[in-house]
Amino acid sequence: MLSFSNASAQNKVVVIPLAGNDAAPGIAEFVGGNQVVTLDSIDAIIRSVTINAPADGVVIVNASGYFQAASEKPSCRCSITIGTTIDTDSLTVSGDISDTQRGPFAGTRGFNVSAGSHTYNLVCDLFSGSANIRNTHLTAMYFPD
Secondary structure (H helix, E strand, O other), X not given: OOEEEOOOOOOOEEEOOOOOOOXXXXXXXXXEXXXXXXXXXXXXXXXXXXXXXXXXXXEEEEEEEEEEEOOXXXXXXXXXEOXXXXXXXXXXXXOOOOOOOXXXXXXXXXXXXXXXXXXXXXXXXXXXXXXXXXXXXXXXXXXEO
């Protein structure tokens, strides 16, 4: 169960208590680094990370990187998903970037999980224009119930 201290939106602390001394510790997996992928209109898995949950819990997945425009104002989209296509319910969209400019992105998503292996994908595509995605990172963190 999550508890929040301080109702101010600028100063929230999330406390994730462990069930007891025998509860599994938090686990994290990550992948990332130097990368250049040219985007097109077909959804592409840019990065994947797998985490093995020892028990029921929550996995929080973070993604980051940047888009580099190769045309005037391209529209790039990414989502963190368990599937292989863009999840429009959890979307990160490029900002207003002009030719050769870079636009950073970041996203976070939470998943309830049961014990076992779980794979999360950063899936991206190009909605319009021309661009690539660079130096992405994908981190999955498991927390027990």
